[in-house]
Amino acid sequence: METSCQPARKPVAELQVRAVQALSAIGAAEWDACATSPETLAAGDETFNPFVSHAFLSALEESGCVSRRTGWLPLHVAVERGERLIGVAPCYLKSHSQGEYVFDQGWADAYERAGGAYYPKLQVSVPFTPVTGPRFLIAPGEDPDDAVAGIVAGLRALRDETQASSIHVTFMPERDWARAGALGFLQRTDQQFHWENDGYATFEDFLGALASRKRKAIRRERREALADGIAIEHVTGADLTEAHWDAFYRFYTDTGSRKWGRPYLNRRFFSLLSERMADRVLLILASRAGRPIAGALNLIGDAALYGRNWGCIEDHPFLHFEVCYYQAIDFALARGLKRVEAGAQGEHKLARGYRPVTMHSAHDIADPAFRRAVADYLKRERAHVEEAAEMLGSLTPFRRDCSRSEREA
Template sequence: MDQGDDGDGQTSNADYSIRVAAGIGAFTCEEWNSFGGTTRGDTENGYNPLVSFAFLSALEESGCAVRRTGWQGHHLRLENAQGRLLGAVPCYLKSHSQGEYVFDHGWSDAFERAGGRYYPKLQCSVPFTPVTGPRLLVTRGEDIGTVKAGLAAGLKAVTDKLGVSSAHVTFAQESDVEVLEAAGFLHRTDQQFHFFNEGFSTYDDFLATLASRKRKAMKKERREALADGISIDWLTGKGLTEKAWDDFFAFYMDTGSRKWGRPYLNRQFFSLIGERMADDILLVMARRNGRYVAGAINFIGSDALYGRNWGCIEDHPFLHFEVCYHQAIDFAIARKLKVVEAGAQGEHKLARGYRPVTMHSAHYIAHPGLRNAVADYLKRERREVERMGEYLGEHTPFRKDLEE
């Protein structure tokens, strides 16, 4: 389809128009909730709380994902000729590449050394959140293929109209990537580690799938993690008090103060999500001598648990693994959730029952020279990601007789 600029901040053709919203608040909650995957109880699309109106609006209202921090809202809104909302893309105009977890610093450095201007760029993602989810959002009842194709074409048109270097759709579902590839985006892959609940009724059922030596090591690690008088609490719903958030925020900031950390989220953000989506949140908190000393925040989807941030104010052997990985498995089994996604990177998760999984993103590069160079790089990178996934898949802790 040929898009044209109608002169008032939107891109359009005879069939639809793309409007740009400077904030999630430009959508009503009801409008956003009409998109598949954004609300609990959506049996067709499932529910991902990280693309919910509550989560995304909290990021903006707290000042975490705003222009001042380099995340200027530039959300796309697809409407038909009659003005009916068909779909949307959560999108930000960015002046840097921080908080994305799909790294393009090498691309930006090379382009700017060659005289180009890489920033600003368009980033279609959930800020600070390396979790796969819907990126091409479609209003329930609309034709999915048609709307997604319109969103992909609209994203390219907006990128070209702005004159920015590129648009990046990260941690996208494979179905979205297929549409974006057909529209001329480049496909990129990466690796994470996820736990898959194979219908386990108890943690012991899961342990029974491990090789004997790995099973013994896992039991020992869990015992040692709690050996120093540590107990674990699961806080969700009404249990997420302001005091609990104060404690967790202290842990989060401690991690952020270390040389490898960066605290993108502020204290207000946690209060906002606690008010708006408490039943979708799990805090795993470690208590010792009457006070909390460590914790991790997770988000509860319709069939998945999404692990995000961790921190501590006391160091104890293996406590990080217990709070972030083992307890997440316990919770998933108790709630009959199918998957635990434990965040970015971390081959140490493999030994704890998490399997290698391929992640996907799609990239539109406007400049032909940069696009060709990136396309060549991504071919090699995809092969390496596939090779590494196969290698890691051969070195899981699971019993070989169950893997055959």
């Protein structure tokens, strides 16, 4: 569907809202001031989420990974008072539901069978990134409620202008989820598995918190993962080279092609990422006989390590667990990070010390009848997610015979 998405200002009280078709139209310092302000990050432990940084999002755009051609047309919402930017939201006009990790294809099918047009839709998110982080970015010193109300009003005006069916804000903090709900968005939950540093100084400390059988299983997995003479290397900062990225891209495209047909990220993206934020990048590489055979891309926050992409060109038992989960824990412990977020899905993470955590998204649907149907579905889905979290929480591998303070004593 062809749409005219020219930047347009619309009044929201004394605020002006415009749709920005390229991140380059907003200065990096202005954007990042909003992304890292206390108003944006209130109630969370993270002081720098790398995925909402200007460097990361602009690398996606400039590499061509997000564009009209790929079905991710940038239409970032900027709220201003006079010449001052008071809030922004990373927003895209979508012609499909790929690369989002909050699945609404069933909604699209149902709406289109009923004669509606689900696409285009507006997606407020970080493309290809199932990581919770701020979606309503607020300038320092601004009133968060006013700024969010302005952003939401701008999103709704943009939805009307582009004839989009809906607005989807995914992987958002719970506080903003509640705020969106108060502004009329439908609320959705899902689940991931995160590792929490419960005061551990070493990996052995972490293993000591597990039941004996689980502890032995992890030790065995780690031994077997490296049994074929495989060596592990952590590469970050100035040590990252184009040769590292050439190797990782081979892994990424090989695995991505087998899993979902077409990898989302191109080779140029990784060079731009390394050029712009190498100190926030951790590449964990596995080599055999001096030849790289597998790797995992992670981004480093101030509080968490975020596992993003994995790939391999040789199959070895437990190597995926070693590179993506156990090595990530090793790095987090060494850096004093509070947790590891190892990506979407994966109940197999539970046995490896990763606990269930609730994810949040919010959805604003224009068609009243369709909105009622989705609201009814989400009510039942939220109850199911809550029940599943309680059940899975009871299946963690941690010892139940004593508290952490008793174990330390």
